[in-house]
Each structure stands twice: as structure tokens, then as C-alpha cells.
Amino acid sequence: MSEIIAALDKVSYKYPRSSDFVLKNIDLTIRKGEFFGVIGPTGAGKTTLCLTLNGIVPQFYGGRFFGHVHVAGLDTLDHPISLMASHVGAVFDDPETQLIATSVENEIAFALENLLVSREEIMARIPRALAAVRLEGTEKKHPAELSGGQKQRLAIAAALAVQPDLLVLDEPTSQLDPVGAQEVFATVRELNKELGMTIVMASHAAEEMAEYSDRVALLSHGELAALGGPDEIYSQIERLLQNDLRPPEVASTFYLIQKKGGPIPKIPVWMGEGVETLKKVQKTCEITPPRENWTARTYGGEPLLSLKDLKHVYPDGTEALHGVSLEIREGEYVLIIGQNGAGKSTLVKHFLNLLKPTSGSVKVGGVETSQMTVSDLARRIGYVAQNPDNQIFNATVGEEVAFALKGLGYAAEEVESRTAESLAAMGLSEAREMHPLSLPKGDRARVVIAAILAMKPEIIIFDEPTTGQDYRGAKYILEISRQLHQMGKTVIVITHHLYLMPEYAERVLVMGKGTLLMDAPIREAYHAVKLLQSTFLMPPQAVLLTQELEKLKGQPLPKLLTPDELAGCFRCNHSGRIP
Amino acid sequence: MSMLKFQTVERDSFFTRLDFRPKLVMMAVITIVAFVWESPLLQVAMASLLIVAALVVGVKFSYIRLVITVMIPFYILLLLTHGFFNIDQVKALTGKSELTPMFVFPENWWLIGGGMMSWEGFLYGINAIFKTLSLVLVIPLGVFTTDVDTMIVGMVRARIPYKIAFIFSATLRFFPVLFQEIGMIIEAQRLRGLAMEKMNPIQRVRVYAKVAVPLILGAMVKSQQLEVVLQSKAFSGSPVRTYLHESEMRTVDYLLMLFFVLFFIAATVLYFVFRIGAFGGPI
Amino acid sequence: MTTPSGEEREVKFLGGASIDGAPVAYIIVLAAVVTALSFIPFSVVMASGGSFPMAQGVYSLVGWVLGPIAGAVASGIGALIGVFLAPHTAGVAPVTVYGAVVAAFAAGTMVFGKLRSKWWIIAAVIGVGSIAFFFGRALFVNGVSLKAVVLGGASQWVGVLLFCLPTRNIFARWIASKNIGMVALGVFFGTWASFAVSHVAQSAITYYMFNWPEEVWMLLAGLVPVEYVSRCLIGAVIGAGVIAGLRAIGIVKPTYATY
Numbered sequence A: 001m002s003e004i005i006a007a008l009d010k011v012s013y014k015y016p017r018s019s020d021f022v023l024k025n026i027d028l029t030i031r032k033g034e035f036f037g038v039i040g041p042t043g044a045g046k047t048t049l050c051l052t053l054n055g056i057v058p059q060f061y062g063g064r065f066f067g068h069v070h071v072a073g074l075d076t077l078d079h080p081i082s083l084m085a086s087h088v089g090a091v092f093d094d095p096e097t098q099l100i101a102t103s104v105e106n107e108i109a110f111a112l113e114n115l116l117v118s119r120e121e122i123m124a125r126i127p128r129a130l131a132a133v134r135l136e137g138t139e140k141k142h143p144a145e146l147s148g149g150q151k152q153r154l155a156i157a158a159a160l161a162v163q164p165d166l167l168v169l170d171e172p173t174s175q176l177d178p179v180g181a182q183e184v185f186a187t188v189r190e191l192n193k194e195l196g197m198t199i200v201m202a203s204h205a206a207e208e209m210a211e212y213s214d215r216v217a218l219l220s221h222g223e224l225a226a227l228g229g230p231d232e233i234y235s236q237i238e239r240l241l242q243n244d245l246r247p248p249e250v251a252s253t254f255y256l257i258q259k260k261g262g263p264i265p266k267i268p269v270w271m272g273e274g275v276e277t278l279k280k281v282q283k284t285c286e287i288t289p290p291r292e293n294w295t296a297r298t299y300g301g302e303p304l305l306s307l308k309d310l311k312h313v314y315p316d317g318t319e320a321l322h323g324v325s326l327e328i329r330e331g332e333y334v335l336i337i338g339q340n341g342a343g344k345s346t347l348v349k350h351f352l353n354l355l356k357p358t359s360g361s362v363k364v365g366g367v368e369t370s371q372m373t374v375s376d377l378a379r380r381i382g383y384v385a386q387n388p389d390n391q392i393f394n395a396t397v398g399e400e401v402a403f404a405l406k407g408l409g410y411a412a413e414e415v416e417s418r419t420a421e422s423l424a425a426m427g428l429s430e431a432r433e434m435h436p437l438s439l440p441k442g443d444r445a446r447v448v449i450a451a452i453l454a455m456k457p458e459i460i461i462f463d464e465p466t467t468g469q470d471y472r473g474a475k476y477i478l479e480i481s482r483q484l485h486q487m488g489k490t491v492i493v494i495t496h497h498l499y500l501m502p503e504y505a506e507r508v509l510v511m512g513k514g515t516l517l518m519d520a521p522i523r524e525a526y527h528a529v530k531l532l533q534s535t536f537l538m539p540p541q542a543v544l545l546t547q548e549l550e551k552l553k554g555q556p557l558p559k560l561l562t563p564d565e566l567a568g569c570f571r572c573n574h575s576g577r578i579p
Numbered sequence B: 001m002s003m004l005k006f007q008t009v010e011r012d013s014f015f016t017r018l019d020f021r022p023k024l025v026m027m028a029v030i031t032i033v034a035f036v037w038e039s040p041l042l043q044v045a046m047a048s049l050l051i052v053a054a055l056v057v058g059v060k061f062s063y064i065r066l067v068i069t070v071m072i073p074f075y076i077l078l079l080l081t082h083g084f085f086n087i088d089q090v091k092a093l094t095g096k097s098e099l100t101p102m103f104v105f106p107e108n109w110w111l112i113g114g115g116m117m118s119w120e121g122f123l124y125g126i127n128a129i130f131k132t133l134s135l136v137l138v139i140p141l142g143v144f145t146t147d148v149d150t151m152i153v154g155m156v157r158a159r160i161p162y163k164i165a166f167i168f169s170a171t172l173r174f175f176p177v178l179f180q181e182i183g184m185i186i187e188a189q190r191l192r193g194l195a196m197e198k199m200n201p202i203q204r205v206r207v208y209a210k211v212a213v214p215l216i217l218g219a220m221v222k223s224q225q226l227e228v229v230l231q232s233k234a235f236s237g238s239p240v241r242t243y244l245h246e247s248e249m250r251t252v253d254y255l256l257m258l259f260f261v262l263f264f265i266a267a268t269v270l271y272f273v274f275r276i277g278a279f280g281g282p283i
Numbered sequence C: 001m002t003t004p005s006g007e008e009r010e011v012k013f014l015g016g017a018s019i020d021g022a023p024v025a026y027i028i029v030l031a032a033v034v035t036a037l038s039f040i041p042f043s044v045v046m047a048s049g050g051s052f053p054m055a056q057g058v059y060s061l062v063g064w065v066l067g068p069i070a071g072a073v074a075s076g077i078g079a080l081i082g083v084f085l086a087p088h089t090a091g092v093a094p095v096t097v098y099g100a101v102v103a104a105f106a107a108g109t110m111v112f113g114k115l116r117s118k119w120w121i122i123a124a125v126i127g128v129g130s131i132a133f134f135f136g137r138a139l140f141v142n143g144v145s146l147k148a149v150v151l152g153g154a155s156q157w158v159g160v161l162l163f164c165l166p167t168r169n170i171f172a173r174w175i176a177s178k179n180i181g182m183v184a185l186g187v188f189f190g191t192w193a194s195f196a197v198s199h200v201a202q203s204a205i206t207y208y209m210f211n212w213p214e215e216v217w218m219l220l221a222g223l224v225p226v227e228y229v230s231r232c233l234i235g236a237v238i239g240a241g242v243i244a245g246l247r248a249i250g251i252v253k254p255t256y257a258t259y
Helices: A046-052 A104-114 A119-132 A148-161 A178-194 A206-212 A237-242 A249-259 A271-284 A344-351 A374-380 A397-407 A412-425 A441-453 A471-486 A522-527 A529-534 A541-553 A563-567 B020-036 B040-057 B061-085 B088-094 B119-144 B148-157 B162-190 B201-209 B212-232 B251-274 C024-037 C059-066 C068-085 C093-108 C120-141 C146-152 C154-164 C167-175 C180-210 C214-249
Strands: A004-014 A023-031 A035-039 A064-071 A088-091 A166-170 A198-202 A215-220 A223-228 A303-313 A319-329 A333-337 A359-364 A381-384 A459-463 A490-494 A507-512 A515-521 B101-104 B116-118
Touching (some): A035 A046, A035 A206, A046 A166, A088 B212, A148 A166, A237 A249, A249 A271, A303 A344, A319 A359, A319 A515, A344 A359, A344 A490, A381 A441, A397 A441, A412 A441, A441 A459, A459 A471, A471 A490, A507 A522, A541 A563, B020 B040, B116 B119, B119 C068, B119 C180, B148 B162, B162 B212, B162 C068, B212 C024, B212 C214, C024 C059, C024 C068, C059 C214, C068 C093, C093 C120, C093 C180, C120 C146, C146 C154, C154 C180, C167 C180
Parallel strands (some): A035 A198, A035 A215, A333 A490, A333 A507, A459 A490
Antiparallel strands (some): A004 A023, A303 A359, A507 A515
8 A cells, every 4th residue: 555645534624604513534545656536526526626735725714624634754733835835736727816926937836936945946847847748949928828727727727836635626628629638638638647656636527537537535524425446426317416516428328228237247437438338248149129209309480590601800810700601590509619718718709799700690580680789689699608707797687687678768667577577487486586696506597498488588608607506506507498498589509519519409519620510410519529639629428338238249339429329339137137 | 707817927037036016116107207296307207117117028019008908087077177277286386377388279269268388287287187197007017017825925924914916816716717707697587588778877877886786795605615725724824834935035026125215215305395296387 | 524534743834925914915906906997987977078087986896895005006007007008098197196195094094993093193184184185275276266165076085074973983994794685785885985085096196287267176166976886886886895805705804905
């Protein structure tokens, strides 16, 4: 057994203003060179646990603390945070707030300067830290000139430069696009494998955590609900779901096959293992796809939104869209995917008249948008931006919903009836007199949606509603999108989380570098694996397994999307358990 | 929005290599002297020198043109008000009982008929115009030619408390984030269908000002995370720390500082003893 | 409620770096807000062609949120960076920065409790001294008539008066009120009073430079009140919204906050 780097002994903690303990009797040890994962739903205590490791909890927050935390042999309560900071490097979720300097080199130097490291030593460490995260040559750049993934890698480099014993990362990929997330995971993994850096990482990215972690701690309501290898933790599908955690799709798939009697002694939790297991299982099971109608629903009528040869060049000369044409009809549910910078937002902003085409045409309901004002369009198209807090202007939920209606000049009774109706539809009637910001984040998003619904738009656009949300939060908003779709609204969702969408979306637009790479029903789009990967989008594991299975069996399968669908094809009656 | 950081001149020169401290002295001295002087000739000379200096150290001509274009309406206002209406003050300053007419509008002109522009008022206006120009131009000259890192180290060396220097640099880091956020907030607001053009002024103020509410609240929420980040980077606000960048005062820095100190003393003596620089004085 | 099994530890609560009881992080973000708002012109209501940056509507608020010293630091640095980024937008740059500092400081000294109950005198001295210099120069050096000074400077002297009288404490009490309507009212008049102190402090300097004759004073008599009303309205809308929000989020209050 290798050396222990961090040990928590009967740790309980309560913030000064929290009513209950946020950590409850936690016992665990972290060993040198380990990749230690921390998972759990929002509010389970992951961040607090991370912050106990450098003494910020409790020395910065105060509150009541029980038990002991030792990191690198130091008790985190007996040593100042500044000393602990030289042993523990920390990386947080928001790329913007954790970079505090005006240039890349200053960012790396900042903690070192505070720790009184000499100038010569700092200058020697900067290139090493940048090389470790592959950011060489960016020394003089302002953080705002970096992409999201680069910003997070810079934060990692800055944490590494103090030469810590332990690197703690709290949801470092939750705000990133898939390319950025992949960059960060690759970097962290390399640090762990090549340099032997001990990693503690809290994350919702189930697939990656299952693959990279050595051990995983599952927190639930501040308690350590389970601790073990990823194969142990991620194969307990029911426990994960009970805790509002999303299992890796590989694990879900084989769990379901196992339930149907498939001969699976051990549920695989990452793709490589999954493929191996699949090879064995398919030999003993019969594969018969259920007789369902796999063809996509089609919509008739005049297009509600239409783009023709849309080009957009920003004033600085960046060509953001190069001739995009498409039509969206009433009642569709459309998913738009692509990396940051692929042109998704630029595209959507044309529907709303926030951007004007450089050339080409944009029509809403058959009318050129150039002949409509933003406020005309706002009544037809509701736009829910990513951060609900940027869209909350008023001091009560009721006023927020009525805000636009008053501005649009509706009569008082109309304002009142629409407000009440909209609040009821979003389940917010009780919260009417409350301040929106006193509600939890998911509810704040509902306030914004209620305010938009009050204008009775035909089309609703959700721009990255799932970024920074845990599984439950993401599902919650997507369920709202489903309700709206069922009410007959046209729904457009932009998201990076492909695996969340099969239950909801019908049609997918794949954007890349300002062009529409593909416009197809979701099954076809998700199975265009090469195309998706070419733009760094990761198809869900169920899709990859389906294709793997096709290859193994040499028989064509329908374009399956989810673990349920895939497991549904397996007939493993030889075991006798379930025919 | 490309305004991420201070505009910097591209040309590397003796001036860009200077420490920030002599530049601070320069900015302070020029500001005070320009403020006190009322002699049109000296003001024109100083502003012209500043323009030449700015161009020499690499401030773009287009920037200087921008400054002047932006200020022109104000300059016209200064010239007209002083030329036509500033009578008592210039009489007092020059000790004259009658002002010298530059031109007079014919009596029969509607409204402005009989109005007289005086030479003295006109010259006082010239003084005010070039005074403002100097006060504006001294900033690009000092700031655009200084790297932010040099500026911060210079501030610390000039005994400005480290916390203040740090707040200065961190504000520079975060302001582009907030500026971008304003854009998003304004969009979100427009997308609620709030048509400003159809509102009365009070409604308009209320709606428009509300843009700042989510901006400030969002910033305060960010500050909570920022505090944790600062802690985790061993920041305590203590001035006892090392610096990656250094800025040493060299002979040329001391000389420049000395020059401006002497210039200041000379200007003060000349002004109070010989009225050089005063309106109506010898120069 | 869980029973902790570990030994209870003595927690040395250190908090973070702060200036005069306000966390450095708060000062940074509010300074950045001031800088960002320095570039948002507020001209929609100024049919007269005049315009001022929205930042002017929040200097005082920054003082109430952070207290007089930290508020002055945040406003001052925010305004300074605005000036450094775009010198051509600032007019007389040092005066702009000075104005931001004085407005936030004056606002921060508006209190109704015992804490720092005499600090307002410093701001009052600045205000009254500046008015004496500013109006005095107009009346006795530049020969502007009393009527023009009283009318043209009405918004300023009324504001400084509101600041020096116990009305100052009433506004502070309103700002701390639970009723958000009262908060808005308190911010409206509080912005008027504290901005007036800052305005005369700036005018004392700019007037020395520009020496506006009588005609300009008469012109200002019509314009300045409109500007003041809109500036204070902006302050009230933003201030009431922000204060309600800060209370809802439950952010730890700086030691000398008024709200």
C-alpha cells in the first residue's frame, strides 16, 4: 500500500448558517498517486468535502467542525490556509472567477508570489506548469483570450505550479463544451498517470469518472453512502438512480441485460470493458430488435422558421455562418449540437432579430425578420438563455412574470390573468410573492420560463439549459420542454449533453465551424458517429454499443439510442430466469 | 468588444521602458500645471508638446483624432461662451475696463444681434480648450505606454498598499467578464419584448436601469466564489510577497523624475513671482 | 440532526482579506461593475443631447453596500480604470475619479445608528467647502448674479443641504427598511444628497478651469434638475433591486454596510 496523502477521520461540519450538518461522520483516506472521484447530487456535500482538504472549511467559513483532516501530515485546522495552499492545489468549476490575473504568466505566478517563492524560481516553474497542460506560448495572453477548456487548463497549471501533494478539482468540466471537457480530462489523467499526481475530483461526468478513477466516494446528504472502485460504485445502478446520479450508459445497458437473465457476472462501467462484455454476451443471447416504428415523425404545413443561405460576418471580420439553409415546422422538437464557436447561438440569434443576416434570408411565419422588431419577435419566440440569473430583473416572482406584459401594454386584467396562468403552469403560484433569488437554481429557471410563457410564444428556444446542472436539474428542465412540446409549441434546444436528449428530441442539427454539417432525425444523426466525432461530439455509449453489436453480429440493427432500447433487443432465455 | 485591456502602443521606445513612477510624477505635474496655467499661449504649447510626445512614443494618430473629435462640441461651447459672455472675469484678470471686440453681430440680427465676441474672452476660451486637451492627453501618454505588470509593480514600489494594487489588477481582469454579461442581460431584456421606443421616459428609465440589477447581483454571487479562489491561492492581502515582474528605477528614470520636479518648481515660481502662465501675464 | 462522532474542534474563524470590514472580493467585483457601467451611456431620457454613464447611478449604492472606505476604493478604482481604458470619455479624468470617490464615501457615511455616527461631517465639510468656493467664485470673481447661482446650482445646494441636515439619517433608515418601496425612496433621495456632495466637489475644480458665465448658469437651471431626477431614478431602480436581491441571496454583509 502506498503512502496516505489525506485522511478524514470522523469529520462532521456545519456552516454557520446551515440548519443541519453538511458533512456527517466522514471517514476516508486518499493515497499517493490515486485518482479519487467524489460523486453525489447537488447539495450532497462534494464541494464542502473538497474544501476541507485545504482548510478553507472551516477556517474561512467558520461554523462547527468535528473530527480531524490530515493532509500531507498536517492537521488542516492547526495550520493556516496559506500553508495548506502549498500542499493542496485547487481547481473550481467556473473558468471565469477562478482566474484572477491579467495574463497567463501572472496567473501561474500569483499563488507562488503569495507563498514567497523567489522570482527566479517562479520564472523556472511557469514554463514547466504550462507544458504540463499544453499551454506553451500563451504566457502574455489575457485570460479573456482563452477558450473555456484553455481557461480550466490554465487553472490547473496554476495549481500545479505550487507543486502540491494533492490536486483537488471541483466539477472542473461542468461549464465546458465537449472539446473543453475532453481537454481537461485528458490533462488530469495525464498528470495522474505520467507524473503520479494525486487527484481528488468531484464530477457529474459519469462516463469519464468510471473510466479514470481508481476509487469513488458517493456522498448523499453529507454522508459517505458508498466507497469503492468505480466498477463497484457505478455498477450499482439502483443506488445511483436513488441518489439522482446518472450511471454510465454502458453500466445501465448491461445492468438491464443482466436483469433479463444475460450471463453477466460483473457489470462493466466503461466502454472498453463494455465492448469485451458485449462480445461474450452476444454469443449466448439472441438479438431481436423489438417491432417498433423507428421512423421519425414528420411534420407538414408551412415552415414556421426558415433560413435561406444565411451568412453572418461579425464586425471584427469573423465569419460565423457560411450559408445555412433550413426549415423548422410547427410542433417540431429540434436539438442543435456543436462546439462553442460552431455557430449555434449566432444561428438562433437570427431568429430573434438580435443579429441581422450579412446575406441570405430569415423568415418567421413566412415574414422576413428584417420587417419585424425584436419585441414583435419576442411575442412569437420565447428564448430561455443559459443563466437564469441574468434574466431576473424584479424583486418578486409575480412581478418578474408580469414585467414584460406591462411593458407590452396589456390591460391590467390581462396581465393578471396571464401571470396567474403562467405561474400555475410552472407550479410557482405559491412562490408569487417571494424573491426569485431566494429560490433554488432549478426554480429560478422556471421563473424565467414562466415569464416567457406569459407572452404565449409559439416557439421556445432553450439555450444550454443543462450546463452546470446535475442530472436531476437537467431532467427537470427537459421535462418542462416536453410539456411545452406536448402543448403544441415548437421547441428548440441547444445542449452539449447528447445522452440526455433521446427521450425528447426528434430532429438534430449538427453545427460545425459555421456550417450545418447535418440535419436529420435524431436516430440517424446520433448514429453518424464519424461525423459527430469529427467535430468532437461524443455519441452516447448506447449508440456506440449498438454499432459494435452490429459489427459483431454482422446483422443490421435499428438505430438504437438508449440503454433501454439496446437491452430490449437481447433474448437471453438460456439462463432460464426470464424467458 | 476588443477593449480587454489598456490600449498599448506597439512601438518599443525609451519611454515604454521607463518605470511607472516617473510617469506618475509626470502625469501629476502636467495635470497640476495645466490646471493652474491660464495663459493661452503656454496651454497651446503644452498641449502641442503632448501631442508630439504621444505620437513619438507610438500613440496612434487615429486615437488623438478620436479625442479631438469627441471633444469638439465641448470646445465650441467653451469658445462661444467665453468669447461672448465671459466679461467680468476677463476684465478682472486683465485689469482692463473695456474688452477688445473681435467682431459684433449686426444689431438687426434676430436674437444674437449686438452680440460681441471679445479677443480676451476668445483667448480665455482657447486657454480652457487646450487645458482640457492636455489633461486628457497626459493619460494615454503615461498609461498606453506602460505594461500593466510594470504599472502594478510601480504602484507597489510607489508605496501604494498592495491590496489596492491587487484590486486594481483584479478589476482589470474581471471587467471584460461583466461587460460581456451586460450584453447578455440587455439581450435577455429585449427578448422579453420590452420595446423602449413605445414607453414614456419614466418607464424607459425604470426598464433600462434594471439591466444593472442582475449585473450587480451576479457579480456579488461571483465574489463569493472569488473569495474561496483567493484563499486557495494563499492570498491574504499581505504586502509580504514576491513579485514575478520587477521594475527598477534606472538613471534615466531618476533624471526624468528630477526634470518634472524641477519643472514644477520653476512653473510655480514663475507663476507666482513673474505671473508667467497667468491670464494676461507676460506670456 | 446527526450526532457527530468526532471530537469537536475549536474553529479559528479567519475570514478572507478585507478592507475596512468589506471583503476584497466584493470590492473587486463592484469596482468591475463601475468600470463596465462607465461605458453604458444613459442618454435615453436626455432629449437635450446630454448624457452620462450609468456608473454615476451606482457610486452611492457602492458606498451603502461596502461602507465609506471600501465603497470609495471600489468606486474610485472602477472609475480610474474606466478613465485609463478610454481617456477620451472621461472629460477631466482626475475629477471624474475624485467624484466617484466622494460620492461613495459620502453615501457610506449616511448612517442612522451609533456606528460611525460622526463620519458624515468629513463629507459635509467637503460639500460645504466646495460650495463656498464654487458659488463664491461665481458670485465674487466672475460676476454671476445671485439669482443665476441660486437657480443654476439649485439641485446641488438642495442636495448638500439634505446631506447636512438630519434628513441624511432618515434616508439611511429608509434604505435599511424592510419595505422595498421605502428602500427605493431612501436610495432616490440618498443618491441625490450624496451625489450632490460629489458634484459640488467636482464643480469646485472644473469651475476653476471653465469659469462659466451667467448665461451658462441660467441654461443649467433648466438642465441639471432633469439630470438629477433621472440619475436618482436610475439609482433608486438599481439600488432597490440590488438591495432586495442581496437580502434574498443572504450574502454576508460588510461591517459598515447601510442597507
